[in-house]
Amino acid sequence: MGSSVSRLLRGPAVLYLPAALFLLVFFLVPLFNVAWMSFTEPDTGVGNYIAFFSSSFDVGVLLNTFKTAAIVTLTSLIFAYPVAYVAARYGGAFGSFLLIVVTLSFWTSFLVRTYAWMVILGVKGPITAALVMLGWSPPPQILFTTFASTFAMTHLLMPFMILTLYAVMRRIDATYMRAAAGLGAKPLKAFTSIYLPLSLPGIANGSVLVFITCLGFYVTPVLLGSPRDKMIAGRIGDEIEQMLNFGGASAMAMVLLVATLGLFALYSRFFGLDKLWK
């Protein structure tokens, strides 16, 4: 036993050790703790789960979270695809400029960008001022609406989508499109029959990344959104900060985790596409 451990410690496995230890202490133990609390606080049993699923408000929040994540994923895909496409296909100075802009926003913290949107969309912000100048009086409420939080989340997550799409698109050989044209395909047909399917792995990867990140959003919907369309992370926060109901909050966290893992399993079952095409 002693000799096998020392052999392991000299082998490449030892390189995993720091990361494994770190994850154990700072990820697995707290996670296990949350799971434990969801079944033991305040009483042992599945009471917290029964309470969650029998509250139409809580289930509504969960569904709204998934709905919001789906909308954000779709809108960021729609906005990100052309940007990634131009950067990957035409490259050059303009392509690099696009990528620098995207990366800059990628490096800026979520919180800073969220506050920036508060200023821009606020009552005294430039958008409202512009609407008033155009004669829209009284100006519509923009901040603290579903639109504001969805819009901001789309902006926050778009760099993930763009960079993921770009990574896949850059590997799509430009001669495929020439070949398609030479074989008689008009540009739109060549795009839908060749480029779009070849970029599918990027769409799938980017969508999963954005969707799952969005599920856990806390700050943005709380700061920008309407109080009516709460997301689950905000609900968990309320439960802890205002109710001090650690057990209930833990149960909600576990529900979110299991739902996310389930979704991820579905994704890898149906969208293992990138392996198929090299």
Add this chain to the structure above:
Amino acid sequence: MQPRSLILTDLVKSYDRRTNAVDHIDLRIEAGEFVSFLGPSGSGKTTTLMMIAGFEQPTAGEIKLDGRAIEQVPPYDRNIGMVFQNYALFPHMTVRGNVGYPLRIRHMAKDVMRQRVDKALAMVGLSTFGERYPAELSGGQQQRVALARALVFEPGLILLDEPLGALDKNLREHMQVELKRIHKELGVTMIYVTHDQTEAMTMSDRIAVFNAGRIEHLGTPTEVYFKPRTRFVASFVGDSNLLEGTAGKGGVVEIPGFGPVATAATDLAPGAPALLLMRPEIFEVVADGEGASVTGNHLEVADVVNYGDSLLLIGKAGGQALRVRVPSRVAAGYEAGGRYGIRWNPANVQVVGG
């Protein structure tokens, strides 16, 4: 498949408005011909091909396909088959999907499509590979799929951009024979871009030798090889000895150090400079005393390169660098440092540009 004719008139392509990548090219290709564009990289041959295919816009000049000007026609309406250097097979489609693609684009009926695809696959010998993906094929097989895809819609003109460049030597020779067979069977017009002179020699009806954006020589392989128009053509196509001298009387050219060389030329002005092409294989090596050489020239061998089927003797004769190629014989025994008599038939000496 109705073969198509192609006429290029004063064709120019410039990327920077100062130098011409393609520099005033005139070329007429008859229907059903197999023409090679031969030249070093950067000579304009691929650019010319891309303009014919429609992927590059000419700066000036005219491209006529079957007598109709096509410069303004987008590539998807030109109906020209093209085989790319890297094959450009669509990785998410099977072999059948790839070959059927141009037919699907043309909304062909399902059963007609199946027949056509079957026929094209049979033609390139891949009938049993229809359900595979490109990644599951060898380089040679991918090349055949690309060819099948280029001819399945019966385009009448097929462009091939160094299609065999990535294949190993044996496979390349095999594919050359296959391509020629397909060309004969279909009677289609083919334009074949290559920098490999052997390929161009063995396959073409005519060769257009490109250099610096111009066609320096357009002719049959025999003409290009034995009667090259310019020094470049003489040195690029085949192995060559180029000797500079001064014309004398009766087609004789005086080469300094080497002596007078008789040629078949009749129109040399006495006293004018002349460039002689003597292919390494026109020489015969003779033992001293055995009839001796016509001119008394001797080759002082500095190096012997063994090609298996032939030997290349590199050395000097009369102060001129000379390469002499002789058939391999076990008993020949040529060595570096040796001195051998050489002779040749004057009928095989060419005056370049004459």
